[in-house]
Amino acid sequence: MELFRGVNVDWLRLKWYFLGFSLIFSVAGVVSMGWHWAHPVGRVRSPVPLGVDFRGGTEVQVQFAQPPDIDAIRKATELAGIKDANVVNYDEAKFNEVLISLPEQTNESALDTGRQQIVDALHAHYANSFVDSGVKVDVVGPTVGHQLEKQAGLATLYSMLGMLVYLWFRFQLIYGVAAVVACFHDTLITVGAFALLNKEISLTVIAAILTLVGYSMNDTIVVFDRIRENLRLSRRESLPDVVNRSINQTLSRTVLTSGLTFLTVLSLYIFGGAVLNGFSFALVVGILIGTYSSIAVAAPMLVAWQDWRAKKGKATVLPAAKRARV
Numbered sequence: 001m002e003l004f005r006g007v008n009v010d011w012l013r014l015k016w017y018f019l020g021f022s023l024i025f026s027v028a029g030v031v032s033m034g035w036h037w038a039h040p041v042g043r044v045r046s047p048v049p050l051g052v053d054f055r056g057g058t059e060v061q062v063q064f065a066q067p068p069d070i071d072a073i074r075k076a077t078e079l080a081g082i083k084d085a086n087v088v089n090y091d092e093a094k095f096n097e098v099l100i101s102l103p104e105q106t107n108e109s110a111l112d113t114g115r116q117q118i119v120d121a122l123h124a125h126y127a128n129s130f131v132d133s134g135v136k137v138d139v140v141g142p143t144v145g146h147q148l149e150k151q152a153g154l155a156t157l158y159s160m161l162g163m164l165v166y167l168w169f170r171f172q173l174i175y176g177v178a179a180v181v182a183c184f185h186d187t188l189i190t191v192g193a194f195a196l197l198n199k200e201i202s203l204t205v206i207a208a209i210l211t212l213v214g215y216s217m218n219d220t221i222v223v224f225d226r227i228r229e230n231l232r233l234s235r236r237e238s239l240p241d242v243v244n245r246s247i248n249q250t251l252s253r254t255v256l257t258s259g260l261t262f263l264t265v266l267s268l269y270i271f272g273g274a275v276l277n278g279f280s281f282a283l284v285v286g287i288l289i290g291t292y293s294s295i296a297v298a299a300p301m302l303v304a305w306q307d308w309r310a311k312k313g314k315a316t317v318l319p320a321a322k323r324a325r326v
Contacts, residue, residue, distance in 0.1 A: 029192015212286030
């Protein structure tokens with residue numbers, strides 16, 4: 001199915017607008033991450049808000065038979081000796097659920113103690129309305145949380161390095177560099193969005209980021225493969241013209257695949273509830289930025305690379321595809 005026939009958009013003419021857009025959101029994200037780093041919440045210093053998976057601590061999700069009074073629950077926890085607990089409504093109001101989070105603990109044994117204190121306080125003050133079967137407890141020690149944070153960062157880094165090596169051998173080094181720069185751009189803006197909106201990053205969010213890295217890379221490879229093929233078929237055509245034509249030729253495929261995927265994750269974000277909020281939000285932002293970067297970041301880098309070589313007086317070898325072997 002082809003949505004756009006005969007489209008002839010000069011994408012490279014818009015490169016400075018694309019650059020300005022990317023700089024605005026990248027800088028905004030970096031500044032926000034810097035602010036979070038300078039103003040840590042609790043004992044863990046991080047450029048982004050961290051969920052209990054990474055910062056360590058105790059989270060208790062409880063359900064009530066009647067709509068809960070947040071202020072009353074907060075007072076009940078304070079009377080039980082629990083200081084600085086964060087009490088917020090959880091999920092939709094009709095479920096009558098509350099999430100109680102304790103500050104990070106340096107002592108591993110204090111985590112279980114905090115959990116029991118919360119449960120005892122709720123039993124003591126809400127014996128008739130507290131639904132014990134609705135308790136869900138997440139306990140992560142600070143040591144484990146730090147290890148998970150390190151492993152999540154390494155997983156993202158290794159995925160990008162692995163893709164760079166693959167594209168180096170499959171295509172050419174400049175293709176790999178351009179694709180990895182685009183993926184880094186997507187990751188930076190997505191993580192920056194979490195910092196800007198003060199959304200916590202959990203393990204499910206990391207899974208979403210790794211998913212969008214692969215999604216963005218796949219979309220970029222489709223455009224790159226068309227550029228290589230067109231360069232082989234049109235050796236006398238300039239690289240900017242080939243890049244524009246290749247993007248236009250793959251535009252229908254990009255809009256269809258990215259558009260349908262975006263509608264799916266948008267529905268997940270709107271109707272998925274609080275549990276999937278971070279995961280779906282990362283995918284919503286990531287798919288939009290990943291599709292954009294394939295056109296506005298990765299492809300123009302090939303032209304920038306050729307122009308740089310020309311200014312240095314080096315041979316401007318076009319990164320064309322080889323003829324397929326029969």
